[in-house]
Amino acid sequence: MFFLRYGPIGQERPAVEDPEGRVFDLTPLTADIDGAFLAEDGLDRAKTAVLAGELEQIDVSGQRIGAPIARPPAVSCIGMNYAAHAAESGAEPPQLPVLFYKHPGTVVGPDDDVVLPHGSLKSDWEVELAVVMKATPRRLESADEALDYVAGYTIANDLSERASQIELSGGQWSKGKSAATFCPTGPYLVPADEVDPQSLRLRCRINGELRQDSVTSDMIFPVAEIIRHLSHHVLLLPGDLVLTGTPQGVALSGRFPYLQVGDVMELEIEGLGRQRQVVVAE
Numbered sequence: 001m002f003f004l005r006y007g008p009i010g011q012e013r014p015a016v017e018d019p020e021g022r023v024f025d026l027t028p029l030t031a032d033i034d035g036a037f038l039a040e041d042g043l044d045r046a047k048t049a050v051l052a053g054e055l056e057q058i059d060v061s062g063q064r065i066g067a068p069i070a071r072p073p074a075v076s077c078i079g080m081n082y083a084a085h086a087a088e089s090g091a092e093p094p095q096l097p098v099l100f101y102k103h104p105g106t107v108v109g110p111d112d113d114v115v116l117p118h119g120s121l122k123s124d125w126e127v128e129l130a131v132v133m134k135a136t137p138r139r140l141e142s143a144d145e146a147l148d149y150v151a152g153y154t155i156a157n158d159l160s161e162r163a164s165q166i167e168l169s170g171g172q173w174s175k176g177k178s179a180a181t182f183c184p185t186g187p188y189l190v191p192a193d194e195v196d197p198q199s200l201r202l203r204c205r206i207n208g209e210l211r212q213d214s215v216t217s218d219m220i221f222p223v224a225e226i227i228r229h230l231s232h233h234v235l236l237l238p239g240d241l242v243l244t245g246t247p248q249g250v251a252l253s254g255r256f257p258y259l260q261v262g263d264v265m266e267l268e269i270e271g272l273g274r275q276r277q278v279v280v281a282e
Contacts, residue, residue: 001047002188002273003033003152005066009109012066015058016046017188024055032070033189035239038134038151043191066109068154068189069132073237075102075183076230077128077158079173081220081245088253097221097229102158103178107241110186110275114159116261117179118282122162123259126246127204127212127267129197130156131223132189133240137231146227149236150192155202155269156243157184157277162252185241187273195271197223197244204249205266211256214247 001019003026005012014026014033029046030037049055079098080086086093116123134151158177165176197216204212216222221229223244230236251258259265261281268274
């Protein structure tokens with residue numbers, strides 16, 4: 001099943017698409033796909049309702065698609081989680097997960113325009129597997145428990161303004177990660193029991209040219225270990241997004257130019273769909 005939200009910004013409605021491509025209205029079950037819905041086993045209840053023929057089929061063609069999770073309480077991000085990306089960034093692979101935050105207000109739809117911050121000369125793309133939480137893990141002893149707290153997975157573009165992140169950071173990355181529109185997310189939330197998070201291919205193209213092409217099996221810290229580790233240090237809530245790092249192939253490597261107005265970013269992760277954003281002026 002593919003869970004999605006459609007409609008104008010701020011007026012999105014929840015829906016679910018079955019494997020045959022039929023889309024069903026979720027409003028009889030919930031006003032939105034948010035933390036409360038996920039915490040109450042909303043995805044399983046929705047699957048049951050679809051199979052029982054209890055939901056109305058709808059047509060969302062031509063509609064804007066929003067981020068598949070409404071109002072995430074937090075966007076937690078893991079940095080340098082692919083060895084080749086750490087190397088191209090000039091850093092040694094980390095010994096422990098590196099955590100930073102994006103402002104939740106940066107989350108926009110998968111095909112919404114991305115606004116280049118005024119004066120930015122170093123804005124960068126980053127395709128990432130994003131984890132959506134359904135419950136709060138607390139001091140997990142084993143990574144074997146961790147995925148029980150995951151609702152599902154989606155795609156995120158962890159856009160970064162590198163001057164703000166590195167040169168003007170003051171020692172913390174979030175300043176370069178939290179510009180408006182800097183976290184396109186979606187199009188779908190795919191339930192956790194339908195995804196193997198460590199066997200997905202992820203790609204990013206800029207103006208049609210392939211820049212990132214890797215597999216999640218190359219993560220330094222797999223999803224389960226990330227969740228286990230974070231459960232000892234930070235509060236994760238239902239509806240939270242956890243971004244799991246990006247592979248090599250970003251502009252920070254020096255091999256490609258940074259983003260400019262008019263550039264087109266196309267991101268995809270196997271089984272989770274595709275995104276497309278146009279870079280526009282502030």
